[in-house]
Amino acid sequence: MAKRRRVTSIDVAKEAGVSQTTVSYVLNNVPYQTIPAETRQRIYAAVEKLGYTPSAAARTLRLGRSDIVLLLIANMPLGATAIELIEHLTADLEQHGLSVITRIDSGRAVASLGKSLTPAAVVSFAPVSEEHRADLRSAGVYVVDVWGDNDDGPNVMARGQFRIGRMQADHLVSQGHTRLGYAAPADHRLGPFLDPRLEGVRRGCAEHGFTSPSVRQVALETAAAADAAHAWRAEGVTAVCAFNDEVAIALLAGIRATGLSAPGDLAVIGVDDIPLGQFAEPPLTTINQHMDAIAAELTDAVLDGLRSPNSRRAVPLESATLVIRHSA
Amino acid sequence: MAKRRRVTSIDVAKEAGVSQTTVSYVLNNVPYQTIPAETRQRIYAAVEKLGYTPSAAARTLRLGRSDIVLLLIANMPLGATAIELIEHLTADLEQHGLSVITRIDSGRAVASLGKSLTPAAVVSFAPVSEEHRADLRSAGVYVVDVWGDNDDGPNVMARGQFRIGRMQADHLVSQGHTRLGYAAPADHRLGPFLDPRLEGVRRGCAEHGFTSPSVRQVALETAAAADAAHAWRAEGVTAVCAFNDEVAIALLAGIRATGLSAPGDLAVIGVDDIPLGQFAEPPLTTINQHMDAIAAELTDAVLDGLRSPNSRRAVPLESATLVIRHSA
DNA sequence: CGGGGCCACTGATACGATTCAGTGCCGTTG
DNA sequence: CAACGGCACTGAATCGTATCAGTGGCCCCG
Numbered sequence: 254m255a256k257r258r259r260v261t262s263i264d265v266a267k268e269a270g271v272s273q274t275t276v277s278y279v280l281n282n283v284p285y286q287t288i289p290a291e292t293r294q295r296i297y298a299a300v301e302k303l304g305y306t307p308s309a310a311a312r313t314l315r316l317g318r319s320d321i322v323l324l325l326i327a328n329m330p331l332g333a334t335a336i337e338l339i340e341h342l343t344a345d346l347e348q349h350g351l352s353v354i355t356r357i358d359s360g361r362a363v364a365s366l367g368k369s370l371t372p373a374a375v376v377s378f379a380p381v382s383e384e385h386r387a388d389l390r391s392a393g394v395y396v397v398d399v400w401g402d403n404d405d406g407p408n409v410m411a412r413g414q415f416r417i418g419r420m421q422a423d424h425l426v427s428q429g430h431t432r433l434g435y436a437a438p439a440d441h442r443l444g445p446f447l448d449p450r451l452e453g454v455r456r457g458c459a460e461h462g463f464t465s466p467s468v469r470q471v472a473l474e475t476a477a478a479a480d481a482a483h484a485w486r487a488e489g490v491t492a493v494c495a496f497n498d499e500v501a502i503a504l505l506a507g508i509r510a511t512g513l514s515a516p517g518d519l520a521v522i523g524v525d526d527i528p529l530g531q532f533a534e535p536p537l538t539t540i541n542q543h544m545d546a547i548a549a550e551l552t553d554a555v556l557d558g559l560r561s562p563n564s565r566r567a568v569p570l571e572s573a574t575l576v577i578r579h580s581a
Numbered sequence: 582m583a584k585r586r587r588v589t590s591i592d593v594a595k596e597a598g599v600s601q602t603t604v605s606y607v608l609n610n611v612p613y614q615t616i617p618a619e620t621r622q623r624i625y626a627a628v629e630k631l632g633y634t635p636s637a638a639a640r641t642l643r644l645g646r647s648d649i650v651l652l653l654i655a656n657m658p659l660g661a662t663a664i665e666l667i668e669h670l671t672a673d674l675e676q677h678g679l680s681v682i683t684r685i686d687s688g689r690a691v692a693s694l695g696k697s698l699t700p701a702a703v704v705s706f707a708p709v710s711e712e713h714r715a716d717l718r719s720a721g722v723y724v725v726d727v728w729g730d731n732d733d734g735p736n737v738m739a740r741g742q743f744r745i746g747r748m749q750a751d752h753l754v755s756q757g758h759t760r761l762g763y764a765a766p767a768d769h770r771l772g773p774f775l776d777p778r779l780e781g782v783r784r785g786c787a788e789h790g791f792t793s794p795s796v797r798q799v800a801l802e803t804a805a806a807a808d809a810a811h812a813w814r815a816e817g818v819t820a821v822c823a824f825n826d827e828v829a830i831a832l833l834a835g836i837r838a839t840g841l842s843a844p845g846d847l848a849v850i851g852v853d854d855i856p857l858g859q860f861a862e863p864p865l866t867t868i869n870q871h872m873d874a875i876a877a878e879l880t881d882a883v884l885d886g887l888r889s890p891n892s893r894r895a896v897p898l899e900s901a902t903l904v905i906r907h908s909a
Numbered sequence: 910c911g912g913g914g915c916c917a918c919t920g921a922t923a924c925g926a927t928t929c930a931g932t933g934c935c936g937t938t939g
Numbered sequence: 940c941a942a943c944g945g946c947a948c949t950g951a952a953t954c955g956t957a958t959c960a961g962t963g964g965c966c967c968c969g
Binding site for chain 4: 262274278281283310311314315
Binding site for chain 1: 925
């Protein structure tokens with residue numbers, strides 16, 4: 254079979270009996286170009302007939318930037334919550350003509366993909382080094398700093414995660430607990446999420462005048478979780494904020510294994526509201542993050558950044574809800 | 582601040598005192614071009630000094646294809662298993678100079694992204710319509726058909742999922758069960774995974790001379806799961822293959838809620854070996870899929886396809902293991 | 910009836926890389 | 940010493956799109 258060439262806008266132009274320029278004007282809806290409806294129709298018909306799709310490569314080369322938004326996610330365990338965020342973000346940005354592309358990676362990709370693809374923006378869920386950030390900037394790529402430890406762009410994530418921790422602590426305190434524990438995940442790659450959440454819990458304790466939470470790692474294994482439960486009991490902790498629902502469920506299993514019970518001996522609250530939380534023993538109390546709201550916030554941040562790279566805004570949305578079941 | 586232009590290979594050429602052609606030859610290691618080490622060093626030095634990164638757009642435009650592999654994932658609930666697969670695949674293909682980009686989407690993207698990005702290959706975890714497939718083919722994009730219902734490319738996934746179902750059935754039969762149930766997820770988007778797994782269970786039953794499994798949907802909700810457990814008991818089912826660990830854990834909660842117990846009254850086996858399985862009551866017996874092996878298989882498929890678009894191969898790897906805990 | 914302005918287009922160029930087809934120089938060989 | 944071949948390069952075309960700078964025709968107004 255003959256190797257068919259790609260269908261280009263020139264082919265469309267020939268088919269419609271106009272110049273390539275006109276085709277481009279019509280397809281891009283260029284303003285101040287007066288092109289009658291009849292001609293437009295001919296062009297659309299030709300596009301349809303030939304199955305024309307513009308070449309992103311050529312378009313990007315010409316414009317100096319693509320309409321791709323690169324979503325960088327560090328090589329860390331992603332839960333259903335993260336997937337949900339990706340889905341929302343993809344859908345939201347698509348509405349504005351931007352294609353979200355996700356890259357799950359160890360971080361080396363920031364530089365290479367970021368500069369070679371010339372995306373319109375990079376949204377990174379892993380901290381971006383100052384050097385890479387400057388590099389991307391100078392290449393005309395807008396970088397949305399999700400963590401916001403440098404005051405560049407909106408620190409959507411960091412603020413949100415802090416609030417989550419704060420909500421956990423507030424709930425436990427409202428139940429009468431005064432001595433809290435914090436169950437950290439064993440996986441150190443989760444640090445960027447852990448730090449602000451834990452900080453939120455600390456702040457909560459401090460503002461209520463209680464001592465700082467006792468932090469322990471809880472590995473996803475019954476024996477380790479049992480040890481932690483035992484240790485917390487020994488130091489008078491009566492309630493634990495878990496980093497997420499996985500850790501919380503592991504801890505609940507550890508509590509059962511020690512012969513204790515939740516929430517009587519040790520109350521537990523998670524984060525994420527994963528479906529399996531309701532099947533835990535006892536059903537898990539947790540915090541539900543509204544991923545649609547967070548995605549909307551991120552979308553706004555990206556769009557704003559593309560409009561004026563130096564603007565800065567804070568869109569404080571109420572983006573989490575307490576889900577009370579039985580564990581706390 | 583002055584808007585710095587992108588650093589191009591011409592800038593590198595000027596800096597190194599050679600022509601742009603030479604720069605290209607050196608950076609691409611073009612064979613049969615004799616370029617002395619000293620010149621190469623000058624060019625590398627210039628690249629380093631200017632911070633040059635080649636433009637993917639220009640490269641793609643010229644070559645007619647990029648070195649991107651588009652991983653399309655249907656808009657379905659992705660578990661940790663899927664993430665693991667993505668990670669492995671990304672790492673494996675990167676070793677061969679291919680950049681994996683993941684797109685989580687409702688399927689409309691196949692056409693637009695596939696044709697506009699001109700990726701080297703598309704690996705789709707959602708069924709690709711015959712029309713889109715042909716479209717991509719003619720655009721020179723190699724399509725790895727993960728499902729393989731049409732005999733185009735290796736049906737890596739379909740075969741693997743079938744084997745999984747088969748393993749579940751075989752284990753239950755080996756434990757003396759003769760009347761099996763199948764717990765399907767409520768989310769119909771999981772169909773592409775459900776069908777081959779269920780088929781594997783059916784085949785297993787048939788070959789042992791037992792009647793086909795009794796299929797019931799189990800929603801992620803205790804009451805619904807309890808109803809299902811009750812109904813299975815009523816028809817004499819003694820063991821259930823669950824679509825995955827989530828469904829299995831829901832079912833276990835349903836069994837407890839009915840006052841029954843696993844595995845005595847109803848044995849349950851899952852799929853995925855998610856960490857939370859060990860914290861279920863009782864700890865979940867399941868099938869562990871070796872994502873590294875599956876990723877390796879897919880990588881081979883892609884590389885083979887890129888070498889000779891018409892080759893077809895089957896790489897049967899042993900890619901799953903039975904994990905026996907207490908639920909079956 | 911001359912000219913200004915709008916309409917409906919088109920020609921040519923640039924974006925940044927790859928690659929074919931040379932080119933000049935030097936050393937070797939018959 | 941002329942011819943040849945290899946070395947170390949370079950010039951120019953090309954990929955497909957967007958856009959600047961025109962261009963010819965027609966209508967309308969003074």
